[in-house]
Amino acid sequence: MPTYTPPLRDMQFVLHEVFQVTEAFKAMPRHADVDADTINAVLEEAGKFAAEVTFPLNISGDTEGCQLDNQTHEVTTPKGFKEAYQQYVEGGWPALSCEPEYGGQGLPFVVNQCLYEMLNSANQAWTMYPGLSHGAYEALHAHGTDEQKKLYLPKLTSGEWTGTMCLTEPHCGTDLGLLRTKAEPVGDGTYRITGNKIFISAGEHGFTSNIVHLVLARLPDAPKGSKGISLFVVPKFKVGADGSIGERNPIYCTALEHKMGIHGNATCALSLDGAIGTLVGQPNKGLAAMFVMMNAARLGVGNQSLGLTEVAFQNALVYAKDRLQMRSLSGTKAKDKEADPIIVHPDVRKMLMTARAYADGARALQVYCSLLVDQEQHHTDEKVRKDSAELVALLTPIVKAFVTDNGHISTNACMQVFGGHGFIKEWGMEQYVRDNRINMIYEGTNTVQSLDLLGRKVLGNQGATLKKFGKLIGQLVAEEGVNEAMSEFITPVAWLGEQMTKFTTEIGFKGFQNPDEVGAAAVDYLRVAGHLAFGYMFARMAQVALRKIAEGSEDPFYTAKLQTARFYFAKLFPEVHSLMRTARAGSKVLMETDAALA
C-alpha cells in the first residue's frame, strides 16, 4: 500500500527561502500581516488532513467508483468520501483563501495552492469536489451580481454547498462556439435553460444540500459562435431570496462516464430541462466570465500533476530502497543481503530523479505563479499588478501543459521502478498514471495550451511578456554572473534565454506567412518555454542552497537541492536541443500528408 508524507519542508523552502512570500505580502494590504508561522501551521494541519483523511480513500475510491440511481438521478460516491468532505468543511478548509466578507479566512492564494498540492497527492478524484467549488466561487465573485454573491458566496465559502462548471456538450469541447444549450428569459429576470452537458466533474453527489452549477448557454437573440455565449448560475435546488432551499431544479444527472482514472469523481452527463438560472455578468460575455474560472483551473490542473508526481516519487523511492534485485554494476553494495536494493542501478536513479526534479520544479513554478496571482489582486502598485497579471497569463499554459506532461513522464517512470508490481492495482502506482492522464486533456488540451502560449501570449504581443520573463533571467545573471559556483546553473538558462529570442522571432516570421507554422511548432515551443521556466526555478533554488552552504549550513536538504538541480540540467533540460530542431522542421511535413492519412 502506498504512503504519503506531506513535503512541508520543500514547500517552506520555496515559500520562505526562495520567494520570501511574507516579504512580498507586505506590499499587499490584505495579506500584510500573514507571517511564516501562520502559513507553516496551516500547511502542517492541511498535510495532516490530506495524509490522514483523504489519502486512505484513494485506492478504495478508485476501486468503488461512483454509481447513479437512474430513478432518483442521485449519485453515490465511494465509501468515506462524503464523511471526508464533512471533515473538510468542519476544518474550515473551503474558506481558506475566500474573502472575509463572505466568511472566508482571507489567506493568500499561494497558501491555498499549497493546501491543494497536498490534497491532490492524497486523492485527486476527491479533491475535485471542493476544487471545482472554489472555481465557481471565483467566477461568481468576479462577475456575479450583489444578490448572487450574497446568495451563493457564503455557502460556497463555508462548503455548505459546492459548485461546478458546465461547459462541454457532446459535439463541442474545445470549440465552445458550437454550443447549443438554450436560455430563454422567463420575464422575471430568470432564465429557463435547456440542453445537454457532458463531462461535468463533481456534477452530482450527496455531499451537500445544494450544488451550484455555472452553465454556459445561448440567449434567443445571441450571435453565432463564441460571441453569443452567456453564463448562468443554475442551482440544483432553487434558492429563495433568503437563501432557503426550494424545489428541485430540472438539472439532472443522466449518466456517469466510465473513465480511465479519477474514478472517485462523478463525471456526469447533465440534462437541463427548463432549469431556472440567473445571468452571471453581461449577456453574450459568458466565455470571458468563465475564463476567470478557467485560468485558475488551469493552474489547478498543473497543481494536480504536481501532487501526483510528488506522491508517485515518494512511493517509488521507498520501493527502490526496499526491493532487492541484482547486484550493482560497480560492485556489490549490500553484502549482507541476497541482492542489492535496486536504487543502486543508475537507471532506477534516473527514473526517481526525473520525478523528484519535475516535482521540485513544478512546486517552485506553482508557488511563483500563485504569488503572482496574489500580487495581481492585492499589490498596492498598479504597475506590479499589471506586470504580475501579464506574467501569470504567460506562465499559466506552461503550468497546465508542461507540468501535466511531466506528470505523465514522472508517474510512468515511478510505476516503471516497480517492474511488474507497478502494473498491479494494489501497489497504487498505475492509478497515479491513470489519474494524471486526464490532466493533459481537460481545461483545454495541452495542444490548446500550446497555441494559447505561442499564438496569444507570446506572438500576440510581439514577445513583450516573454521579454519581461527574460528580464528576470537577466537580473539573475547580473546578480550571480560572477559567482563561479552558480555558473553550472546559470549558463544553460542564460543560453536558452538568448536562443528563445531568435527561436521565437523565427517562428513568428514563418507564422506570419503561414499560420500553420505556429500550429506545427507550438507544442515543441511550449516544452522549450517550460524548460526555460524550470531552468530559472532551478537556478533560483540552487542560488539559495549555495548561499546556505556558504553560510556554513550542513543540512543535507540544501545538498539535495543542488543534486536535483544538477540532475535536471544534465538529464532533462537538454531535450530543448531536439525540440528546437523539430519545431523548426516546420509544418510542411505535417500538412503534406494527405496520402499517409487517407
Place this chain on the structure above:
Amino acid sequence: MPTYTPPLRDMQFVLHEVFQVTEAFKAMPRHADVDADTINAVLEEAGKFAAEVTFPLNISGDTEGCQLDNQTHEVTTPKGFKEAYQQYVEGGWPALSCEPEYGGQGLPFVVNQCLYEMLNSANQAWTMYPGLSHGAYEALHAHGTDEQKKLYLPKLTSGEWTGTMCLTEPHCGTDLGLLRTKAEPVGDGTYRITGNKIFISAGEHGFTSNIVHLVLARLPDAPKGSKGISLFVVPKFKVGADGSIGERNPIYCTALEHKMGIHGNATCALSLDGAIGTLVGQPNKGLAAMFVMMNAARLGVGNQSLGLTEVAFQNALVYAKDRLQMRSLSGTKAKDKEADPIIVHPDVRKMLMTARAYADGARALQVYCSLLVDQEQHHTDEKVRKDSAELVALLTPIVKAFVTDNGHISTNACMQVFGGHGFIKEWGMEQYVRDNRINMIYEGTNTVQSLDLLGRKVLGNQGATLKKFGKLIGQLVAEEGVNEAMSEFITPVAWLGEQMTKFTTEIGFKGFQNPDEVGAAAVDYLRVAGHLAFGYMFARMAQVALRKIAEGSEDPFYTAKLQTARFYFAKLFPEVHSLMRTARAGSKVLMETDAALA
C-alpha cells in the same frame, strides 16, 4: 466503438517489395516453395479472424476480466474468449509455423509474426493465450527429450493444449538467480516441484483439456544463483505415456492479479505443492533453455505494441476526420460544416503521423527480424545462419524496448486526438494505452533490454555485431548515394551511423573505467540505436517507393510511404540529438544523489 482493418497492403509491401521474402526463402529448403500468393491468402484469412472474431471481444474482455473460483481453482475468462479460441484451433492457426512432423503447417516464422501483429491489434489480452503456447512449443522443441516432444508438441501444435512460462516469484523478477521453487527427484525420472510463482500470464483458463507449464526451479544440489536453475515441464493434468490425461497435478491458481490492463488475460499466482514434472534440457541449465522462449517472446512483445500502435492509429484517424471543432489556422476548410474536422490542425496531424510512422517502422523492423530468425534456422549457408543469429540478437532488445516505448508514445498520442473522449472507456482508446503499458515491463523491463543491448550485444563483442548492422547502411549508401532523390532519407541515417561508432566507443571507454557509466547511458543509447534501425527501415521503404514512382506508378500508397518517411526524419528522428547529449552527461549526476534520494 473502435474499428479495425487488417493492414494487409502494408504487410505485403514490407514482405514482398522491401524485403522480398520469397526470394530469401529460396535459400531455405524448408520454405523454398512458399510463394507470395500463399502468404497473402493466409494473411487475408488471418486478418478476417482477427477483425471478426477476437476484435469484437476486446472491450468486453477488458470490462469483464477474469474470475477465480477459490474452491475449484478454475478461472472463468471473459464471455466469448473460449469460443474464439475454439475457432482459432479449428482454423488451424496454432499450427501455422509449427513443424510438419508434429502436425504443423511449417510456414515461415515471418508469416506467423504477421498473423500475430493482427491478433495483437484485435485483442492483446486474448492473443496472449495462444501466444504463450507458442513459446512453450519452441522451448520444448529446442530442449525437450524425444518423449517430451512426442507427448507435448502435437497437442501444442493443434492447440488442443496451451502452454505457459513460469519464471517470476514474489521476491524475484529480473533477478531469477534468487528463485526458490524446489524440484526434488522422485526416483523414477520425474521431479516433485514445490513453490510459488506469480505473474503467470494465461496461467489458468478453461480453453483446453490441459495446460503445459514450463517451470523454473532448483534441484536439491543446485549451485546458488542463476547457475543453479533448471527447467521443468509440469502439466496441469498428468499425462500418460500414451498422451492420455491423468489425475490433476497440484499446480493451482491461488489468485488473479488486478491489473492496469490486459484484463482479459488471466495473470495468475500459481502454487506448486509437489507437482510432478520432468526436466527439460540439462540440470542447472534452465535459464539458457528458457531463453529460447524469452528471445522469441521479446520479439513477440514488440509485436504486441506494433499491433496496438496500428489499431490506435486507425481509430484516431477516423475520429480526426469525423470530429468537427474549430477552424483551420490557415483558413476555413469545410465551408459547408459548422467547423472543420480536427485533422486540419497541424498538431493533430503530428499526433496521427507519430503513430503511423511508429507503426510502419516497427512493422518493417519486425518483418526484417523475423526473416532473420527464419534464416538463422533454415538457411543453407552456415555463415548466413550465424550472421542472422547475431543480427537478430542485436536487434531483439531494440524491438522489445524501442517499439514498446514508441507504442506508449503512440497510443497516448492517439488517445489525445480524442480529447476528453479519449479518457472514456467506450471509445476504446484508453484501453490501448493501458494494455500497451505492460509491454514496457514484462519479458525483461525496458531498462533490462537496454543493458542487454549496450552491455552484452554491443560492448560484449567490442561492437562487432553493431558493425555488421553498420555494413547494411554502408551498402545502402553505396547503392543509393548518388541518387539525389534518396539523399533526404540516406543522409540522416549515414550521419547517425557514423556518430554511433564514436558514441559507442566513448561510452565503452568510460564504462571500462566505471561500469555505472554503461548503466547510466544504456536507456538513451537504446533509443538512439532504435532510431538507427528505424532510420534504415524508412530509407529502405522510401527506396522502394521512389523506384515505383519513377517507374510510373501513380498509386498513392507509395506517396504515403514517402510522406511518412519525411515526417519521421523531420519530427521523430531528431530526438537523437538530445539523447546523445543526455547519455554523455554520464553517471555522476545520477549516482551522487544520496541526499536527494534520502
